[in-house]
Amino acid sequence: MAPPSPTARSCVSAMSLPARRRSALITAAVVAAVIALQWLALQQYQEVEASRSERAFARTVDQATVSLIQQTVLYQNAVLGLRAHYLGSDEVTVAEFARYARALEIEQAVPGLRAFAFNREVSEDDREAYVKWVRKTLSDYDPAYASFDIYPVEPGHTHHVVETIHPPLGNQRSLGYDLMSSDVRRLAIARARSHGFAATPPIRLQQAPNAVAVLILAPVSTPGWNGHFSNQQTVAASFLVNDLINTAIAPALRRRFHLQIVDLGAEEGLDTYPAVLFEDDAIDNESLPYRQTLHRTHIYGGRRWDIRFTPRNVELNLIPMPVIVLLMLGGALMAGTITHLGQQRIRRAARNQALADQALDCVLEIDADGLVRSADASTARITGLPRAQWEGRPLWNNVVEEDADAVRTGFGKVVTEGAPVALECRLLRPNDEARWVEMRLGNQLAKRTIGAVLAQVSDINARKQAEAEIERLAFFDPLTKLPNRRLLEQRAEMTFSAARRHRGRAALLVIDLDGFKQINDNAGHATGDTVLATVATRLQLALRDSDTVARLGGDEFVILLGQPANEVDVRAAAGRLTRDLALPLNVDGRNWFVRASIGMAMFPDHGTSFAELLSRADAAMYRSKRSGSGLNTMAGPIP
Structure with a gap:
C-alpha cells in the first residue's frame, strides 16, 4: 500500500486540529467546573467547620454552666440543711453546731465551701452584756472566746455578730465581726429574712482579705442569749469564688475558654x-x-x-491551602489528599474519644424494643458496670427491681410520644451495691443516621448520699440518732388521727433525767454525751416497735405510745422505764446513775393535739420533780 500523499497528511492534520481544540476546551471546562465545585465545597466546608466549632463550644459552655450551678445549689442546700437543723431543735449549742458541720464533711461533700457560721442579732444596749456572756459561757468550749469582742466598734445601731464558726482553723479572725458594719452584708441579711436565702455581692472575708468571696445566709429562730426567743439570727456559709470555679469546673474544661x-x-x-x-x-x-x-x-x-x-483556641480544622491548590490543579495528589482527610478524621475521632473519656456522663444506644445496641467507652466508669453487661440486654435489666417499672414506663413514653424523659434510678452492681444514676432519654428513631433512642446516663450517687444525709440531719438528733421534735410531731399527729378514727387512745410521756447535770459537770461533755446515747438505747429497747422515742434537747426525752388500752397500761410503761433507767450506766469502766422524772398525758383525755399533750405532760413531769426524784405523774383532768 502506498504511503499517504502530502496532501492527505495535510487533510488529516486539518481534521485533528478542531478535535484537539475541542478536547482542550472540554478539559478546560471540566477543570473550571471542578475548580468551581471545589471552591464551593471549600466555602461550605469552612462554614460547616465554623458551625461545628461553635456548637462544640456551646456544649462545653452548657456543661460548665450546669456544673457551676450544681455546685452553688450544693452550697445552698448545705446552708438550708443547717437552717433545718436549727428549726428542728429547741436549742443548738456550739458543740452541736460543730458536730453538724463535721458531719457534713465539707471537704468531701461540699468542696470549696470555706466555713459555716451562726450569726446573732445584738442590740446596742445589750452589747456589753452580750460580750460578757459569750466570754463566760463559751470560753470553756474554745479558749478563743475568752477575748471575744464585737468589731468594728460602730455604736448607734443593732449588731449582727459572728458568734460561732466552723471549722475554727483559719477562720477565728471572723469571730465577733459585726456584719451590720458592711452595707452589702446588711442588705443580704435583710433579703435572707424576707426570702429565706440570700447571697452577697463580691466581698472580702476577714479571714481571707486578698480573695473575692461570696457570703450566703438563711434566717433561723432560736432562744436568745438572754433567754428571750428571737427570729433575727442567721446561719451562713462563705466560699471563695476561685475555689468555687476550681471545684465545679474540671481543669481540662477550663483550658478551653x-x-x-x-x-x-x-x-x-x-x-x-x-x-x-x-x-x-x-x-x-x-x-x-x-x-x-x-x-x-x-x-x-x-x-x-x-x-x-x-x-481560648478556635479550632477550625481546615485543609491546608497548598493541598487545596493541588486538588484544583489536578488529581495527581488525590490519593495523598484522601489519605490526609482520612488522617484528619482519625485525629478528630481520637479527639472526640478523649472528650468522651473526660465526660461526666455516658451514652447508650437503644432500639425500639428497649435492647441496648451499644454503650460508649465511658459506661463502665459512669455506671460501674462493664459495657458487655449492657449491650444486647434490656435497658432496665441492670436497674433494681423497685425502679425497673419506672424505667420501662419512661422508655415506652419516649418511644410512643417522642417527648424526652429524665428519670432517676438505682443500678445493681456486682457486689449488690445500689448506685444512683440519672437517665435522660431522647427519641432519635426517626433519624436515619441514628435510628435509636439515646440514653445519656450521669452518676448522681454522691449527690443522693449528700441529700439523704441532709434529710437525716433535719429529722434526727445527731447525738442519739433518735427522732427530733419535728419528726416526733409528725408521727404524733398521724397516731392521733388513727386514734380518732378507731376511737382509740394514745399517750405522751415526757422524761427528764435527774442527776445528769452532775455527770456533765464532773465528767465532762464527752461522758455526758455517752450517757445520753446509752439512755436512748435503753428507752428504745424498753418499748414496742410501734412506739416512738424522741429527744427534744439536753436531757429531756419524749415517748409517744400508740394505742395503749388504758391509763393502767401507760402507768405500767412509765414504771418499766423508771426501773430500767435506774440501773447503772457504765461509761469507760465507771458506773453512773440517773433517775427519771416522768410526766404523762393521754389522748384524748388531756388534749387532742400534740402541743396540748406535750404541755400537759411537761407540767406533770415538773410536778414529779418537785415531789421527789424518780416519780411518775399523770396529768390532771382538763379544767
Missing part, C-alpha cells in the same frame, strides 16, 4: 453597679474576629450573675 463572672446586681434591680466576681488571665486578641463570647445567666440568692465564656 476564658471565663468571667460579673455580678450585675440584685435580681429586683435595686442596685445597678456590676462587679467582677471572677476573671481568668487575659487572652490573646489576634483572632478576636473568630471569637464569640457566650453569656449564661444564673440567679443566686437574689443576685444576678452574668457568666461569660470566650473560647
Whole structure:
C-alpha cells in the first residue's frame, strides 16, 4: 500500500486540529467546573467547620454552666440543711453546731465551701452584756472566746455578730465581726429574712482579705442569749469564688475558654453597679474576629450573675491551602489528599474519644424494643458496670427491681410520644451495691443516621448520699440518732388521727433525767454525751416497735405510745422505764446513775393535739420533780 500523499497528511492534520481544540476546551471546562465545585465545597466546608466549632463550644459552655450551678445549689442546700437543723431543735449549742458541720464533711461533700457560721442579732444596749456572756459561757468550749469582742466598734445601731464558726482553723479572725458594719452584708441579711436565702455581692472575708468571696445566709429562730426567743439570727456559709470555679469546673474544661463572672446586681434591680466576681488571665486578641463570647445567666440568692465564656483556641480544622491548590490543579495528589482527610478524621475521632473519656456522663444506644445496641467507652466508669453487661440486654435489666417499672414506663413514653424523659434510678452492681444514676432519654428513631433512642446516663450517687444525709440531719438528733421534735410531731399527729378514727387512745410521756447535770459537770461533755446515747438505747429497747422515742434537747426525752388500752397500761410503761433507767450506766469502766422524772398525758383525755399533750405532760413531769426524784405523774383532768 502506498504511503499517504502530502496532501492527505495535510487533510488529516486539518481534521485533528478542531478535535484537539475541542478536547482542550472540554478539559478546560471540566477543570473550571471542578475548580468551581471545589471552591464551593471549600466555602461550605469552612462554614460547616465554623458551625461545628461553635456548637462544640456551646456544649462545653452548657456543661460548665450546669456544673457551676450544681455546685452553688450544693452550697445552698448545705446552708438550708443547717437552717433545718436549727428549726428542728429547741436549742443548738456550739458543740452541736460543730458536730453538724463535721458531719457534713465539707471537704468531701461540699468542696470549696470555706466555713459555716451562726450569726446573732445584738442590740446596742445589750452589747456589753452580750460580750460578757459569750466570754463566760463559751470560753470553756474554745479558749478563743475568752477575748471575744464585737468589731468594728460602730455604736448607734443593732449588731449582727459572728458568734460561732466552723471549722475554727483559719477562720477565728471572723469571730465577733459585726456584719451590720458592711452595707452589702446588711442588705443580704435583710433579703435572707424576707426570702429565706440570700447571697452577697463580691466581698472580702476577714479571714481571707486578698480573695473575692461570696457570703450566703438563711434566717433561723432560736432562744436568745438572754433567754428571750428571737427570729433575727442567721446561719451562713462563705466560699471563695476561685475555689468555687476550681471545684465545679474540671481543669481540662477550663483550658478551653476564658471565663468571667460579673455580678450585675440584685435580681429586683435595686442596685445597678456590676462587679467582677471572677476573671481568668487575659487572652490573646489576634483572632478576636473568630471569637464569640457566650453569656449564661444564673440567679443566686437574689443576685444576678452574668457568666461569660470566650473560647481560648478556635479550632477550625481546615485543609491546608497548598493541598487545596493541588486538588484544583489536578488529581495527581488525590490519593495523598484522601489519605490526609482520612488522617484528619482519625485525629478528630481520637479527639472526640478523649472528650468522651473526660465526660461526666455516658451514652447508650437503644432500639425500639428497649435492647441496648451499644454503650460508649465511658459506661463502665459512669455506671460501674462493664459495657458487655449492657449491650444486647434490656435497658432496665441492670436497674433494681423497685425502679425497673419506672424505667420501662419512661422508655415506652419516649418511644410512643417522642417527648424526652429524665428519670432517676438505682443500678445493681456486682457486689449488690445500689448506685444512683440519672437517665435522660431522647427519641432519635426517626433519624436515619441514628435510628435509636439515646440514653445519656450521669452518676448522681454522691449527690443522693449528700441529700439523704441532709434529710437525716433535719429529722434526727445527731447525738442519739433518735427522732427530733419535728419528726416526733409528725408521727404524733398521724397516731392521733388513727386514734380518732378507731376511737382509740394514745399517750405522751415526757422524761427528764435527774442527776445528769452532775455527770456533765464532773465528767465532762464527752461522758455526758455517752450517757445520753446509752439512755436512748435503753428507752428504745424498753418499748414496742410501734412506739416512738424522741429527744427534744439536753436531757429531756419524749415517748409517744400508740394505742395503749388504758391509763393502767401507760402507768405500767412509765414504771418499766423508771426501773430500767435506774440501773447503772457504765461509761469507760465507771458506773453512773440517773433517775427519771416522768410526766404523762393521754389522748384524748388531756388534749387532742400534740402541743396540748406535750404541755400537759411537761407540767406533770415538773410536778414529779418537785415531789421527789424518780416519780411518775399523770396529768390532771382538763379544767
